[in-house]
Every structure is written in C-alpha cells, then in structure tokens.
Amino acid sequence: MxxxxxxxxxPPGPEAxxxxxxxxxxxxxxxxxxxxxxxxxxxxxxxxxxxxxxxxxxxxxxxxxxxxxxxxxxLATLPRQGEEEGETSVDELGALDESAGDTGPEEPEEEEEEPRGAAATVSREEVYQDVTESIRVTSVHYALVALSTIVAAGGMLRDSTAVVIGAMVIAPLIGPNIALALGATLADWTLIRRAALVNLLGLVLGLGLAVLGGFLFPVDVTVAEIASRTRVGLADVVLALAAGSAGVLSVTRGVSTALIGVMVAVALLPPLVATGLLMGTAHWSGAYGAAMLTLTNLVAINLAGIITFWIQGIRPMTWYGEEKARKLRRYAISLWVLLLLVLVGAIVFAPPSSITGDQASTTIETPLD
Structure with a gap:
C-alpha cells in the first residue's frame, strides 16, 4: 500500500x-x-x-x-507491511507445515479488507503543491508552448499525424487547466488568477505563432489534419470531458501527468493551431469551426476537472473555507455548463462550412513572376 x-x-517551548x-x-x-x-x-x-x-x-x-x-x-519500508517484527513470514510457515505433517483440515481465517489501496487519494497539500509547480511563469514553459506549436503546425502543413502527436507530447497545456479547476474547487482566487493568466498567455502565444505560420507558408486547407479540426461533434466533447477528468485523477492519485498531459493536448493544441493557420490564410469559415472546437474543448476540460476534484473529496481545510468553496464551485460549474451550451448553440445554429475537396483553390501559394 x-x-x-x-x-x-x-520550536523550543512548552508546547508539545x-x-x-x-x-x-x-x-x-x-x-x-x-x-x-x-x-x-x-x-x-x-x-x-x-x-x-x-x-x-x-x-x-x-x-x-x-x-x-x-x-x-x-517508497519502501522494512519490515514490510503485514510482516512486522515477531510475525512469521510466508517461507517460514511453509517450512513448518512440511515438518508438522497433516493435522487435519483447519478453518480458514477471514482476511480483513484493506480500507484503502495503493491508489488512495494523496493529500490536498500534495495536490496543491504539484499543481502550483506546473504553472510557474518560466521561460521554459513558454518555450515548450512555442516549440509544440511550431511542431504541430509543421505536422499539419505536411499532413503528418506522427509529427502532430509528437507536438502533443511536449505541449505543457495540462497544468494551467488543472490549476484553474483546483482553484475553483478550493475557492483560491490567487490560484485562479495565476492559472487563468498562464493559460491565456500560452493560448495566445500558440495562436499567434500559428497565425504567423499560416501567413508565411502555403496552407492546404483540405488536408485531413486541418480539415478534421474544423468540425465539432459529440465525440469531441466526450474526449475533452474525459481528458479533464483523467488529468485530475492523475494529480489526486499521484500518477505521472506526462502521458495524461498528451490527452489534454489532443483536445487543445491541434484545434488551436488549426485556428491560427486558417486565420493566417484568411479562411474564415474554417477558422471559425476550429475556434469553436478549441473553446468547446477548453470549457469541457475545466468543467470535468472541477467535478472530478469535487468527487475526489478535495476541499478546503476549514469549515468556513468549505462554505466559500461550495458556493464558488456551484457558480463555476454553472458558468462552464452555460458556456458549453452557448457554444453548442452557436455551432448548431451557425455551423461552419465544411472544408471539402472543391475548396482546394483556397490554398495560398506565393505567385512566381
């Protein structure tokens, strides 16, 4: 366990x-x-x-x-749990059984169930420390955002799924979104403001680089890696909800977020880069669809994150802090649900035009004299 x-x-004193x-x-x-x-x-x-x-x-x-x-x-203790000093080990019991011979059947002893296993939720302080470490405003964080955007844009322009997956591996997008959900769960406005700022700056940086790439390089808007990110379906919402929930579980269960972060990046990085590339090439209908997908996934990730933190029992330490957190949690869930409904309504009543093969002429190429 x-x-x-x-x-x-x-410190020194009468207290103990x-x-x-x-x-x-x-x-x-x-x-x-x-x-x-x-x-x-x-x-x-x-x-x-x-x-x-x-x-x-x-x-x-x-x-x-x-x-x-x-x-x-x-990491480990000796003696092992269940084999404290004075207890007989499994090997010793086997040797005793062989020397004693058969003495008749014995009633099996009922084993007590362990109340918690190795996957027990880590403490609130550990979760908070882990999350706050992931949203430090450092040059490395934004360098990874920039590099992952460049790699993803290159993969989309070449229609290479493998390259796009590689970009999602290095994209540090899970931390700010999980931190935003945790801040809303604990009613920690300092964490909320910091996470929102880091998240916004990262998304703006990625979008800006993608727009620049769409302006400088020829973009074939009909390739699968771009065209598939201009439509929003129920599967995309389910994916984003699952990504947000998995991200929170990786933090509360003490599991490495390296692989889970890829899932969050799947929901955010490709549609964000597709939005920028299409804006840079002035394909506004496709950019609208990709932007709707990006915003929908962003809202769904944070909604699932708050609900999962709540189900996991992450709460403030004091009762008055819990009361404040309960109110803010309700407001946050209501806000994210409302935004999700608004985005779904915008998609349903003003759907983006699908990118089809007959639109290949929109590819921007530099004319040769």
Whole structure:
C-alpha cells in the first residue's frame, strides 16, 4: 500500500504534540528532542489517511509560531507491511507445515479488507503543491508552448499525424487547466488568477505563432489534419470531458501527468493551431469551426476537472473555507455548463462550412513572376 511520512517540527517551548488518541490512525510514530530543545515528530501512515491527519495537526499546532509540517513519499519500508517484527513470514510457515505433517483440515481465517489501496487519494497539500509547480511563469514553459506549436503546425502543413502527436507530447497545456479547476474547487482566487493568466498567455502565444505560420507558408486547407479540426461533434466533447477528468485523477492519485498531459493536448493544441493557420490564410469559415472546437474543448476540460476534484473529496481545510468553496464551485460549474451550451448553440445554429475537396483553390501559394 502507498504510505506517507509526515514530519512535525515544533520550536523550543512548552508546547508539545502530546498524545494522539483522537487523531486518525497512524502506523508508527517517533519523537525526537533536538539539541536546541525543539521537538521533531515523525509519523508514517497510509496515503489515504494523510489528509485527515494534516487537518488534525493544523488544529493542534497551527497556531504555534515557527512550526513546520513536511509530507514525504515513502517508497519502501522494512519490515514490510503485514510482516512486522515477531510475525512469521510466508517461507517460514511453509517450512513448518512440511515438518508438522497433516493435522487435519483447519478453518480458514477471514482476511480483513484493506480500507484503502495503493491508489488512495494523496493529500490536498500534495495536490496543491504539484499543481502550483506546473504553472510557474518560466521561460521554459513558454518555450515548450512555442516549440509544440511550431511542431504541430509543421505536422499539419505536411499532413503528418506522427509529427502532430509528437507536438502533443511536449505541449505543457495540462497544468494551467488543472490549476484553474483546483482553484475553483478550493475557492483560491490567487490560484485562479495565476492559472487563468498562464493559460491565456500560452493560448495566445500558440495562436499567434500559428497565425504567423499560416501567413508565411502555403496552407492546404483540405488536408485531413486541418480539415478534421474544423468540425465539432459529440465525440469531441466526450474526449475533452474525459481528458479533464483523467488529468485530475492523475494529480489526486499521484500518477505521472506526462502521458495524461498528451490527452489534454489532443483536445487543445491541434484545434488551436488549426485556428491560427486558417486565420493566417484568411479562411474564415474554417477558422471559425476550429475556434469553436478549441473553446468547446477548453470549457469541457475545466468543467470535468472541477467535478472530478469535487468527487475526489478535495476541499478546503476549514469549515468556513468549505462554505466559500461550495458556493464558488456551484457558480463555476454553472458558468462552464452555460458556456458549453452557448457554444453548442452557436455551432448548431451557425455551423461552419465544411472544408471539402472543391475548396482546394483556397490554398495560398506565393505567385512566381
């Protein structure tokens, strides 16, 4: 099972952590008094119990100035869980059975079910730290956005699916959208503003580079990699909802977001680049369809993200924070649903013209003298 180690540092003084009768269950606890009189308590517990213990610790030591609580991932422990000191191992039991011979059938003992497995949800603080790390405003982030846009544009111009997939692998689009959903779930306006800004700047950068590419290079608007991104169907909405939900699950379950991020990029990067290329070549009908697909996927990803965070039980630590988060979560879900309906209505009542083979003449080529 997945484990976490929580270290609690308390500065010198009369305060101490004390007994933990009313605290969530822990597997082990070790107390250490440092040379300066400070107290260090190390606790090991199952991952699924970490959030409840952190809330309990916040109530006990949250007001102590200078305290520090650190959450660490436990990769392995010895002795193993279920084989504590003094217990007989499986190999030893086999040897005893062979030497003792048959003594008649024995009643099988009922095994206790484990309340949480290795896939237990990680603590809120771990999720928050992971998400905030992904939206740091760095040159590397925007360099990856620019490079993924260039690669995707090149793949679309050449009608190469493999190249477009390669662009989606390096596109860092999952972080800002997951952070935006988490901010709405926790009513964290600082996180919401930061995630929205990073997301907006990344999308604008990608769109601008794609427009420039459509202006400078000949664009065949009938190739499959471009034409397929100018229409919105139910399958596209389902894909975006699944991508948003999978992105949140990868964060709350402590799974690497590298592969899940590709799924989010599938819903956002190709239609965004197609929009820019078609705008650059002045194919406004196709650009409208690609833009509708981009916005629809963006809304669906964030809607699914908020709902998945809510189902996973990610919430603020305090009751008054939970009340604020409940209200904001309702408003956010209502807003995303309304926007999704508006976009669907715009697509239904003002559908973009499909790009067909007879429109190949719209290909922009530089005339030769």
């Amino acid at each position: 997945a484990l976490r180690q929580i270290d609690i540092y308390l 952590l004390g007994e933990m009768e009313d605290a969530p269950s822990v597997l082990s606890r070790h107390d250490l008094t440092l040379e300066d009189g400070a107290q260090l308590t190390s606790i090991v517990l199952e991952t699924g119990d970490a959030d409840a213990l952190l809330e309990w610790l916040h109530k006990q030591v949250g007001q102590i100035e200078g305290h520090r609580i650190v959450v660490l991932e436990v």
